Amino acid sequence: METKDILLARLGEIHVARKAPMVGCHGLGSCIGVMAYDSLSQVGGVAHVVLPDSTGRKDLDLPGRYMDLALPALIDKLVATGAGRSRLRFVAVGGANVFKFGPGSPNLNLNIGERNIQALRTNLAALGIRLEAEVLGGTHATSTQLCLVSGQVFVACGSRELNLLCKVGEGRFVRAA
């Protein structure tokens, strides 16, 4: 997979840039990579979100770790870098369950991916935001990259190569599984 000139967000990180380099997340399992892009200013960013909800948690040092904090933090950073808030378009990838083989036990929290997706939808709705494209759920890991010049989003699912998912700003809703 091509990783040159790309700013990859690791667990809980948010990266925002203008024009270059590309931004993205590799190795999304139950985590969700939320990307936002303003095609006019060519400002875009990504948050590598690990958990649905920060309520009652103490480890709030990384703004991207929890969905409820990650979305406002991502938007603030984008606006501070020159994006127009109302022009931002959103794409989300991830929320899978990679632990899929075997009995497991009830004391494992194996529905985190699903809960992350729910939290994503709830928090986006509260902000009045609709996703322009999504690859959410399933049982395969994903990787994703956003090109800040073209607004193109690429996604790799499982052991497959990166493929073009959509061009942000075209206004066409894309959903892939």
Next chain:
Amino acid sequence: MADNSISIVAALEQQEMRMSALNEIANIGTGHAARALASVCGRDFLISVPQVRPITFDRFQELVDNIDETYALVYMAVDGDFNGRMAFCMAWPSCQALWQMLIGSAPESPDDLTELEWSSVVEVGNIINGSFLSAFTQFTGLLTNANPPILAVDSFGSILGSIAAEASEQHVALFVETKLWDQEESVQGSFLLIPSEESVNLLWESLGLNLAA
């Protein structure tokens, strides 16, 4: 000033003793696991001296050079005096070699595993993790109870990220960098131990290493 430097030295010394105790536990645990693997596969396994590496979840994905590399992880909840999570980790080629030994064939791609394929790896991982834990109990006197495991076969980064979320009550993992390998060096594996905070304190207590804490 003098008092302060003495306490810093004491803390560092204790830190060193704790790490060497962890390495010793890992050594005995890996030895047990290798014997268990040998009896399942019908061939001998050698082990390297394990190196325990504590790592916080945020830096989890730094454990490997390439987070896109496919790994198989047999992951389980552990309860008892010492509780938390545990995993046995193998890179994809090792997992394929293990299948060759167990069932005489191996899948080409991790995307489509048969039940025989995944259940055999779950079972072997269960045995390996169980023997590691029994060695742990012998060394520390702390009871451990292994729960039924679950297997992920996917990019290592995605599995580690999922573990960071699943075990999010905890924040630190002990990565046991070791190698169990057979004569042909076809199967190599390592362990991940994720103890709860109170378990870590119990562990130091059981080893008499909690004095300066």
